[in-house]
Amino acid sequence: MNIMTVEGRKAKIEYDPEFDIFRGEILGLNGGADFYGKTPDELRLEFKKSLKVFLDVCKEKGIEPYKEYSGKFNLRISPEMHAEIASMASADGKSLNQWVVETLDQIVHAN
16 A cells, blocks of 8 residues: 555555556545655645645635544445454454454554
């Protein structure tokens, strides 16, 4: 995964072969903010500039800049996978929710 973190904010980084440049898209915003650069240092600098412009515009317009998350989401999986996960959680002495949260946490923080 090509994620860049600057000052606690994350952006997805992709390479654009047509223009021989990297493009970043800041994640978790209530709108779009992207930036470009040829080197990691240039990307970080442009990331900061783009985020500042986005935040300034949001402040000027009275818009909440960041998406809010409830902490809940629905997941659609096969009944067979549901049964397997439930068995693994039970074997670990955990609720299905607790087991899934801990498993996702391990994956997210493995980097």
